[in-house]
Amino acid sequence: MTTLSNPQKITKETPPKWRKYFSFSLDHKVIGIQYLVTSFFFFLLAGIFAMIMRGELITPEPDLLDRTVYNALFTMHGTIMLFGWTFPVLTGLSNYLVPLMIGAKDMAFPRLNAAAFWMIPVVGILLAISFLVPGGPSQSGWWAYPPVSLQNPTGNLINGQFLWLLAVALSGVSSIMGAVNFVTTIVRMRAPGMTWFKTPAFVWTVLAAQLIQLYGLPALTAGAVMLLCDLTFGTAFFDPVQGGNPVLYQHFFWFYSHPAVYVIILPAFGIFSEIFPVYARKPLFGYRVVAVSSVVITGLSGIVWVHHMFASGTPGWMRMLFMATTMLISVPTGIKVFAWVATIWGGKLRLDTPMLFALGGLVNFVFAGITGIMLASTPIDIHVNNTYFVVGHFHYVLYGSMVFATYAAIYHWFPKMTGKMYYEGLGKLHFYLSFIGTALNFLPMHPVGLMGMPRRVASYDPEFTFWNVLASIGGFILGISVIPFLLNMVSSWISGKPAGNNPWRAIGLEWLVASPPEEENFEETPIVISEPYGYGKKEPLTQNMG
């Protein structure tokens, strides 16, 4: 058994397990975990920025930070949360799960997949460098509305805004590459027998979300490139001094950035649809309608973008038109909510950590949907637009629903990804801290917004102090809440109890393979014979496996 006698063997031996996560791997599971871990790093970073901001906002005066620093922090918080956390973490989950769920050996284009991932650290490096250039990072908010984003007080060619635009454009390219891959994989590589109405709801939502990336991202990228030309090369698309039109930028920007909220929330809907049946031990109620409503949302989401511009240079008739289309989206969304409640109804509920996060996420989403309808109503939006009410609304969506769904997914599929069980106690602690923190942080933003506190302010009138102190305390609780999560993930991965292949007794192709799955996922391609979610029914899912 001496290695010397067989040098050939050494080079062929697989590298130690942890090292593959730092390599240019082509395995969708490795890439998925690379995305997850990288995005979590960004989540923590942007979260630290948020806590510094909440520190500033404990008192009305701008006493903790210079205003320029505060402005840079909220710009980077929003940018990193969206382009470094929400998109990559969901791409990571989808990357890991979609091939397994549809019975494929890998994504359609493994090399493209890896290339798309490795652009994300580059995006991070670009944004990090922007802290070091003279003048500091961009201070124009994640919207980067001109003319503010065209003001370059440093006079330098390489400035924070310039790097910001490069980072956003690169993130867009990475997402387009990912979208091509997902759409191809889902359309072409489902296992034999997996017709559309035998495809899991999560896969439907990923397809719906990635289609949005394909039609929306080109608009954002075009807007970013035009803004870059204005900023750097003296063109005048958006610069009013030279005859440009700043509102044109807003159309480019929101034509993508509204649909983008569905890129974020659709996979979260998919996760809810996967988790409720398992922990209620009932089939997903109205599965076909739930599946199809995702695609309806994709369609409608393309015609609502002007609701972000109700107080902008938007004429009355356009305000009314987009009010109507925006409100229509609540119909397919409402159908989903009802279906989840009906799935839970009369089930055999088990409140494990994934279920707790999914239920908490659903409650938060219902709340966010109600304030969303208020925002869609133009007269009300005219009052609360650009106030903390909007910030409260979208944080209920983004933190309360999307982050909760992501946590639910990570706990639920952790045994599959690592072969180990997480610690339930730490998981529950994580949930309760998250739920209380979310309510305390984001609920007070609604009253203070109704009172008239604008968003993006480093200082405010003393009448707003009470709600801001509450929100800051909630923010710090949310900061603390990630500690049990990190502890849990790291210690369980190293020394957790072995989980077995299907600890939840869940139905789905991914639960029929080993934990963690072999390199090629399936030794033998599964042949699917029944709809997913057959809880309470005794029929098998496949002909040849399990």
Add this chain to the structure above:
Amino acid sequence: MRTKIIIISAITLVVVAMSVWMGQIAYSWLPPQASAEAVLIDNLFSLLTAIGTFIFLGVTGAIIYNIIVHRAGRYDTSDGPPIEGNIKLEIIWTAIPLVLVFIIATLSYQTYDKMDLHGPTEIAHLPHMMPSAYADTGLSSEATTNIEVDSKQWAWVFHYPDKNVTSTELHLPVDQRVHLTMRSQDVIHGFYIPAFRVKQDIIPPKTVDFEFTPIKIGRYRLRDSQYSGTYFAAMQTDVVVENSEDYDRWLNQAKRQKPTPAPNQAASEYAQREQKDAIAIWDTVVPAPSPMVNYHP
């Protein structure tokens, strides 16, 4: 069956009562109703709060009920009933949001129409279907006060063309419709008076028209609502709504005063900043010089 119906009706009644109550409470979350528009918006908001409360309590109530009643026992590994769908139910709950949305959209449209804000009218103007807000209040729907609003990084300046008076504080006569002609010298600023519930972005290089009617004497706050750079948060001033005599007196008094530089928070913070050499300070656009006005507080 009988008791079940009674229990469900009782619960529904309680939820309806709570929703109506929340709809009433909703008024207290808002600033004073200092304009005719505010009254309209608040009524709509109150209604949506009531509807929203009903939906929220309904959904969370159903979830909590199931968590309490339908928990699986510790060693219970059985499945729930395999109910996969119910066409009738699914049609009903597609119809409910559709109808609700239709009602909310119609009411919102009527409210918006009555507000008659003017605002940007490029491309085409929305034809008027409803009598505007002033029909109900007996106030004139013709604007009698014209004021020019000039915004810049970071100050508001108001010009009263009739008397050629400039001021950094906005004075308005009560119960008269005002017409603002708003301009920006640099970036987009947002004209926002929470007590009036009105807001409009000022987009350079255009002139934006805007109309509303203050109905309550008092002192309110005007804030910038559209992020406009470093000293954005400090771009605030007072709005004084007074009766016509006080208003005329103020205007005549201001007219007699020579223009002087108004105090300006952005300018003074900027001056101090040049002196202190703190570590983390990044470059900023230099504030426009303090405006020269006849009147400042």
